[in-house]
Amino acid sequence: MTDSRPRWQRRIAVFYRRTRLVPIFEILTLVALVAMLAVTYFVTSGGASDDLLSPPLVASLLVANLVPATALMVLVARRLAKGRAARSPVGGRGRLHVRLVALFSVIATVPTLMVVIFASLLFQSGFQFWFSDKARTILENADNVAQVYSAENKDRIFRDVQAASGDVVGAINQYGLDTVEFGDYLLYQAVVRDLSEMAVVTVSSAGELQLRAFVNLDDRPLERRIPPETLSQLRKGGVRVVNNDVGDRVEAVVRLDPEQEVYLYISRFVNQKAIKQIDEARSAASDYQETLARSRTLQVRFNILLFLISLLIVALTIWIALALADRLVRPVGQLVNAARRVAGGDLSTRVPSDAAGDELGTLGNAFNRMTRRLEEQTRDLVSANSQLESRRALIEAVLSGVTAGVISVDTDRKVRLINSSAEALLKAPVGAAVGQRLSELAPELDAQLDSEHREDIVQLASGGELRTLAVKRVRVEGGHVITFDDITEQLLDQRRAAWSDVARRIAHEIKNPLTPIQLAAERLQRRYGSEVTSDDGTFERLTSTIVRQVSDLRRMVDEFSSFARMPKPVFHAEPVADIARHALFLHEVAHPDIDFAFHAPDPSPILVCDRRQLGQALTNIVKNGVEAIQQKREDGDTSAQSVAMTISEIAGQLHIVVEDSGVGLPTERSTITEPYVTTRVKGTGLGLAIVKKIVEEHYGSIEFEDVDTGGTRVRLVFDMATLAGMNTVHSEEAVNN
Incomplete structure (x- = not known):
C-alpha cells in the first residue's frame, strides 16, 4: 500500500519518527510555561497595590501563559489518548484518539484565546475607567458635599444649644425647674428655634438620669440620648454634639449649671433623602477607596480566573474528544474482537446492534449478516464434508478389502487416494504416497496414462522383483482412477501348468525309446566289443557315449516327470x-x-x-x-x-x-x-x-x-x-x- 501524502509530509513524518520530537517538545513547553509564570509573577507583584497594569500588558501576559499551558495539556492528552488506544481492543498507536484530541483542542483553543483576549481588554479598560481620576474626583466631591452638609447641621445645632442654654438658665431661675411656666417656656424655645425635641435632664446622687422637663420626646431611653461618655465630657465643660445610632436627626447636649448636674438636650430632624444620599455617598466613597487599595490584586485575580476558565474549557474539550474517540473506537474494537474470534473459528460471534443507525451501526449489522451467512455456509460445508468423509470412509473400507490396487490421481497426476493393496504392490510406505506424483511412485503406471489403451499389461520392477500387472484406467472428473492386479503368480501358474503338460508329454515320448536304445548299445558293446579290434577303441567309445547320453536323457526325463507329477506332500x-x-x-x-x-x-x-x-x-x-x-x-x-x-x-x-x-x-x-x-x-x-x-x-x-x-x-x-x-x-x- 502506497502513501498518498505529499513528499514533504512523508519526510517530516520520517524525521519525526527518527528524532522523537514529542518528548523534547513536551519538556520545552513545560519550561516555557514555568518561565512565563515566573515572569508574570514578577511583573504583577511589583509596584503599588493601587497602580493598575496596562490592558495590553495584561492581555499579552495572559496569552503568553495560556498558549504553553494549552499546548502542555494537549501533549498530556496525547499521551492519555495513546494509552487509552493501546488498552482498547483495536490497539495500535491511537491515531484516531490523537487526531480527535488535536482537532477538538484547536477548535476550543482558538476561540477561547480570542474570547479571553477581548474579555481581558474589555475588563482592563473598564477597570481603568472606574479607577480613573475623573471617577475618583466625582466620588471625592460627593463625599465632601456630604461632609459639608453634616458639618453645617452640627454647627447649627451647636449654636442653637449654646443660645438656648442661656435662655433656659434664665427661665429656671425665674420660674423654677418643675413649674408649668417653665414647660411652656421650653415649648416656646423649641418652636422659635425649629427644634424637634428639647428636654432638661438632671443626674441623681445615684448617677441616674432624670427627666425634669421635655418637649416632643419619643420613647427612646435617656441613656441612648445622652451616653455616659458624653456626660463625662460634659462634666468638664463645653457643648457636645451627640453621635448616636439614630441617623434622622442631629443632637446636642450642654451643661446648664457648673455646680449642679443639670443638662439641656435638643435635637432637630434633617432631610431623609439628603441623609440617605449622604450615607450612600460615604459608603460609595468607602467602597471605592477599599477597591482602589486592592485594584491591582483584583486585576490579577480576574485574569487568573480567565486563565483557569480557559484551561477548564480546553480540558473539558479534550475530555469530550477522548470520550468521543472512545465512543468511535468501542464499536470498532467490538468489530476487531469479533473478527479475531471469527478468524479463530467462532462463527457464532455477533457484535451488539447500534440503535443509533449510524455508519458504524450499519457496519456492525453488515458484519453480523456476514458471520450469520458464514455460519450457515460453514454448517452446510461441515455437513457436506461429513457426508463426503463418510462416503470416503466407506470407499476406503471397500478398497481396503479389495485385493486389486486402486490409485486415484488428479489432473497434475498427484496421488489423491491409494488403497493398502496398491501400497503393498508398489512397496510404498503406508500413507506416504498421498500427494506424491505418480511418476515418482510408479513410473510404469504414469507412462500408461499416456497410452491410448485403457487396459494394458505392465511390467513393474519393485524391490528387486519384476511383477506383471494387469492395469485398467478410467478417466473421471478431475483426474484418473487406475486399478491393477498382480498377475505374476497367475501367469507363472499358467506357465507351470503348460510346462507340466509339456514335460509330461516329453517324458512319455522320450522315455519309451530310451530303454531300447540303451539296451541295444549295451548289447552291441557286450557282443561285438571283443570282436572289434581294428579301430583302437572307437567302437567302445561310441557305444559308451550312447549309453552315457541315454543316461543323461533319462535323468532329464526323470526331472520332467518329477516336475509334471509332483505328489502332494x-x-x-x-x-x-x-x-x-x-x-x-x-x-x-x-x-x-x-x-x-x-x-x-x-x-x-x-x-x-x-x-x-x-x-x-x-x-x-x-x-x-x-x-x-x-x-x-x-x-x-x-x-x-x-x-x-x-x-x-x-x-x-x-x-x-x-x-x-x-x-x-x-x-x-x-x-x-x-x-x-x-x-x-x-x-x-x-x-x-x-x-x-x-x-x-x-x-x-x-x-x-x-x-x-x-x-x-x-x-x-x-x-x-x-x-x-x-x-x-x-x-x-x-x-x-
Missing part, C-alpha cells in the same frame, strides 16, 4: 536339522575340495513337513551352490570356496539359509524360479522351479540375495504354527481312513 513332525544335515552330507562326500559348514540349534527344531520333498529341495539348493562354485573355478577364480547352511528359529518362523561363494545371481533374477530358465549349459531349468513348488506347498517363501563378498544367499522361511496345523489335519485324515 505328506506332513509329519520331523527334526529339520537331520534333513538338512543329510542333504549337505551327500555333497560334502562328493566334493571334498569345497568347505561345507552347518549350523543349527541344539536340540534340533521340529518342523511339520514332507521329509522327502524338503530334503529334495535342500539337496537341489546345495547342488546349485556347488555348481556355482565350480563355474567360478572354471572362470579362473580360485578364492575361498564354501557352502554354509544355517538353521534358526525367529518369532515362530523357521529360517533355513544356504550361502555359497559361487558366481552369484544372474541379472534377471526375477525369473530364475520359472520352469526351463537356466544359466548353465547342461541345466534343465527345473531345479529351482521344483524347489519353489515344494516351498510353496509347505506354505513358505523363498528369497534370493547377493552376498557382499561374492556368492548367493538362499533363504527358506516356514511358518511353524501353520505347518503344525497341517500335521493335525493329516492326522485326522489318517484316523478317518
Whole structure:
C-alpha cells in the first residue's frame, strides 16, 4: 500500500519518527510555561497595590501563559489518548484518539484565546475607567458635599444649644425647674428655634438620669440620648454634639449649671433623602477607596480566573474528544474482537446492534449478516464434508478389502487416494504416497496414462522383483482412477501348468525309446566289443557315449516327470536339522575340495513337513551352490570356496539359509524360479522351479540375495504354527481312513 501524502509530509513524518520530537517538545513547553509564570509573577507583584497594569500588558501576559499551558495539556492528552488506544481492543498507536484530541483542542483553543483576549481588554479598560481620576474626583466631591452638609447641621445645632442654654438658665431661675411656666417656656424655645425635641435632664446622687422637663420626646431611653461618655465630657465643660445610632436627626447636649448636674438636650430632624444620599455617598466613597487599595490584586485575580476558565474549557474539550474517540473506537474494537474470534473459528460471534443507525451501526449489522451467512455456509460445508468423509470412509473400507490396487490421481497426476493393496504392490510406505506424483511412485503406471489403451499389461520392477500387472484406467472428473492386479503368480501358474503338460508329454515320448536304445548299445558293446579290434577303441567309445547320453536323457526325463507329477506332500513332525544335515552330507562326500559348514540349534527344531520333498529341495539348493562354485573355478577364480547352511528359529518362523561363494545371481533374477530358465549349459531349468513348488506347498517363501563378498544367499522361511496345523489335519485324515 502506497502513501498518498505529499513528499514533504512523508519526510517530516520520517524525521519525526527518527528524532522523537514529542518528548523534547513536551519538556520545552513545560519550561516555557514555568518561565512565563515566573515572569508574570514578577511583573504583577511589583509596584503599588493601587497602580493598575496596562490592558495590553495584561492581555499579552495572559496569552503568553495560556498558549504553553494549552499546548502542555494537549501533549498530556496525547499521551492519555495513546494509552487509552493501546488498552482498547483495536490497539495500535491511537491515531484516531490523537487526531480527535488535536482537532477538538484547536477548535476550543482558538476561540477561547480570542474570547479571553477581548474579555481581558474589555475588563482592563473598564477597570481603568472606574479607577480613573475623573471617577475618583466625582466620588471625592460627593463625599465632601456630604461632609459639608453634616458639618453645617452640627454647627447649627451647636449654636442653637449654646443660645438656648442661656435662655433656659434664665427661665429656671425665674420660674423654677418643675413649674408649668417653665414647660411652656421650653415649648416656646423649641418652636422659635425649629427644634424637634428639647428636654432638661438632671443626674441623681445615684448617677441616674432624670427627666425634669421635655418637649416632643419619643420613647427612646435617656441613656441612648445622652451616653455616659458624653456626660463625662460634659462634666468638664463645653457643648457636645451627640453621635448616636439614630441617623434622622442631629443632637446636642450642654451643661446648664457648673455646680449642679443639670443638662439641656435638643435635637432637630434633617432631610431623609439628603441623609440617605449622604450615607450612600460615604459608603460609595468607602467602597471605592477599599477597591482602589486592592485594584491591582483584583486585576490579577480576574485574569487568573480567565486563565483557569480557559484551561477548564480546553480540558473539558479534550475530555469530550477522548470520550468521543472512545465512543468511535468501542464499536470498532467490538468489530476487531469479533473478527479475531471469527478468524479463530467462532462463527457464532455477533457484535451488539447500534440503535443509533449510524455508519458504524450499519457496519456492525453488515458484519453480523456476514458471520450469520458464514455460519450457515460453514454448517452446510461441515455437513457436506461429513457426508463426503463418510462416503470416503466407506470407499476406503471397500478398497481396503479389495485385493486389486486402486490409485486415484488428479489432473497434475498427484496421488489423491491409494488403497493398502496398491501400497503393498508398489512397496510404498503406508500413507506416504498421498500427494506424491505418480511418476515418482510408479513410473510404469504414469507412462500408461499416456497410452491410448485403457487396459494394458505392465511390467513393474519393485524391490528387486519384476511383477506383471494387469492395469485398467478410467478417466473421471478431475483426474484418473487406475486399478491393477498382480498377475505374476497367475501367469507363472499358467506357465507351470503348460510346462507340466509339456514335460509330461516329453517324458512319455522320450522315455519309451530310451530303454531300447540303451539296451541295444549295451548289447552291441557286450557282443561285438571283443570282436572289434581294428579301430583302437572307437567302437567302445561310441557305444559308451550312447549309453552315457541315454543316461543323461533319462535323468532329464526323470526331472520332467518329477516336475509334471509332483505328489502332494505328506506332513509329519520331523527334526529339520537331520534333513538338512543329510542333504549337505551327500555333497560334502562328493566334493571334498569345497568347505561345507552347518549350523543349527541344539536340540534340533521340529518342523511339520514332507521329509522327502524338503530334503529334495535342500539337496537341489546345495547342488546349485556347488555348481556355482565350480563355474567360478572354471572362470579362473580360485578364492575361498564354501557352502554354509544355517538353521534358526525367529518369532515362530523357521529360517533355513544356504550361502555359497559361487558366481552369484544372474541379472534377471526375477525369473530364475520359472520352469526351463537356466544359466548353465547342461541345466534343465527345473531345479529351482521344483524347489519353489515344494516351498510353496509347505506354505513358505523363498528369497534370493547377493552376498557382499561374492556368492548367493538362499533363504527358506516356514511358518511353524501353520505347518503344525497341517500335521493335525493329516492326522485326522489318517484316523478317518
